Structure formats: C-alpha cells, structure tokens
C-alpha cells in the first residue's frame with residue numbers, strides 16, 4: 049500500500065451477522081485531503097470509520113491508514129489517528145488542560161512535549177482562558193472544540209470526525225469549521241469527515257457518496273454536481289407568448305402565474321435563447337445543483353430520509369460504540 053495515500057481500502061466488506069454493512073469499498077485518498085463520506089443513516093459510514101480506526105475488523109478486504117495495515121499493524125494505525133466521535137468522550141472531572149495532558153500521556157509524549165502541545169492546541173481552539181476549569185462547565189460547542197484539540201495532541205496524520213457537529217447550534221458549527229481549517233493550514237493534517245449534512249461535504253476536497261454499503265461516486269464536489277445534478281433556472285415575469293415558446297422547447301417546465309422553472313443540465317443554451325428573444329422577463333435566477341441533487345440522481349431517493357434524525361444517529365452510535373469496545 050502506498051505511503052502517499054492517507055487512506056487506502058481494497059474491496060472492504062463488513063457484515064454484522066447476515067446484514068451486509070459494507071459491500072466492497074475501494075478508496076485511494078491522498079495525504080492532506082479533506083475527505084467527506086456523505087450518505088444517509090445506515091449507509092455504512094460508521095462501519096467504515098470503525099474499520100479504519102481498528103475498532104472493527106473487516107470481514108473481507110484490505111485497509112490501511114498512512115501506509116499501515118489495519119489488521120496487521122493496528123498499534124501503528126492508532127498512532128496515526130485522531131478521533132472525534134459523535135458521543136462526548138471527555139473526562140468531565142478533569143480540567144481542560146488535564147484532559148489534554150492525560151491524552152498526551154496515553155500516546156507516550158514526554159512532560160515538556162505534553163505541556164507545549166497542550167498550550168498550542170488550546171490556543172488553536174481558543175480555550176486558553178479555560179485551561180484550569182473543569183471540562184464539566186464548558187458549553188457543548190466548547191467541549192467539541194476541546195475534543196478536536198485533544199484528538200490532534202499527538203500530531204496524527206488523519207483526523208477522523210464522525211458527524212462532529214450533530215447537536216450543535218449554527219454558530220458553534222461555524223466556529224468548529226474555522227478551527228478545522230486553521231488546523232489544516234498549520235499542520236497539513238488529513239481529515240475524514242462522515243456526514244449527512246450537504247453543506248459540510250460541499251467544502252471537502254473529495255467526497256464519496258455512500259449508500260447501502262457501496263461507494264456510488266467519488267470525486268471533487270463541483271465535478272460531481274456538474275456530472276449528476278441539473279441546474280434550476282427560474283424566470284419571473286414571463287410574458288405568455290414566451291411561455292408558450294418555452295413549453296414547446298422544454299415540455300417538462302413547471303409554470304405558476306408568470307413564473308417559470310426549468311431543470312437543465314447546462315443552462316447556457318437557454319440563457320443564450322433568452323438573450324436573443326424579443327420578449328423581456330423581469331428576473332432570471334440560476335441555481336447550481338447541490339450534492340443532494342447528485343444523491344437523488346444516483347439513487348432516486350432523498351439523502352435526508354425520515355430516519356435522518358441526529359438524535360437517532362447519536363443513539364445508534366452509542367449502541368454500537370458499546371459493542372465495539374467490549
């Protein structure tokens with residue numbers, strides 16, 4: 049397996065009894081990448097994360113992290129990983145700095161190195177003023193920031209974030225992304241994010257769309273959108289003769305009053321036609337496709353189904369977490 053890839057998997061399968069959670073996953077993710085695994089509940093994201101973090105062995109296939117094999121070199125793999133799971137995992141009785149120090153100790157860092165790193169990460173996640181307070185008194189968003197800081201204490205190659213912003217308000221989410229971007233800039237750490245939030249995956253360098261244990265598509269978000277999503281063009285104040293003309297050309301258009309909506313793969317010919325016509329329209333808006341549209345195009349289903357409830361996802365992970373660590 050190449051050292052250039054921070055994550056590499058070959059035909060990885062995993063079954064829980066007769067439930068096939070992963071059905072042959074192949075990934076080559078270069079070092080330094082911000083990689084998002086986007087899929088609905090039950091797609092197989094947490095199973096893949098558990099395999100990469102050596103909590104679960106693949107039923108079949110090979111996987112490596114930073115060049116180390118998850119089956120044969122689990123200790124080396126763990127050294128390369130920083131983990132932030134959905135479930136809070138701080139020791140609430142310890143102070144903020146003690147949480148960091150304890151983690152550094154577990155990873156074999158010397159006391160000077162632990163102190164240096166702890167203050168460095170506290171500064172990064174803007175918790176320096178809270179260093180000596182107990183973790184219990186922190187807000188939910190601050191706890192999450194501390195968990196991220198703790199995960200990078202030992203300078204890992206890959207930071208794994210399993211739905212890290214579930215349950216956080218918009219402002220806290222935003223701050224978390226600010227810190228993660230600063231962290232990437234400073235350290236070049238690779239990030240694996242699992243999410244069913246489109247907005248989070250849109251910022252990734254590479255996205256894998258996963259459903260029912262299979263990677264349906266892997267690529268740069270903009271390319272996936274261009275290849276699979278239709279652009280929505282909305283025209284307002286459309287005169288009746290123009291609408292009739294458009295209906296002839298685009299039989300699937302949707303019209304209400306003098307507003308017309310059309311979904312097209314490439315909006316340019318339509319916009320050129322509009323520029324040439326003698327009729328005026330009041331307003332034209334062009335809305336690019338989202339990764340949600342890509343998922344719909346690939347599966348015929350919405351990404352956010354009825355079960356995509358963050359509370360349910362948290363409970364599901366808590367249940368599985370218990371099983372993994374036993």
Ligand SMILES: Nc1ncnc2c1ncn2[C@@H]1O[C@H](COP(=O)(O)OP(=O)(O)OP(=O)(O)O)[C@@H](O)[C@H]1O
Nearest residue numbers: 064067069088089090091092093094095361364368
């Ligand atoms: N411990 C387990 N025992 C039995 N089945 C499981 C277990 N963990 C997961 N599964 C099943 O495996 C499939 C993949 O689940 P997984 O949790 O990996 O998906 P996910 O994309 O992470 O979903 P979520 O967002 O809900 O965590 C699902 O059908 C799930 O019900």
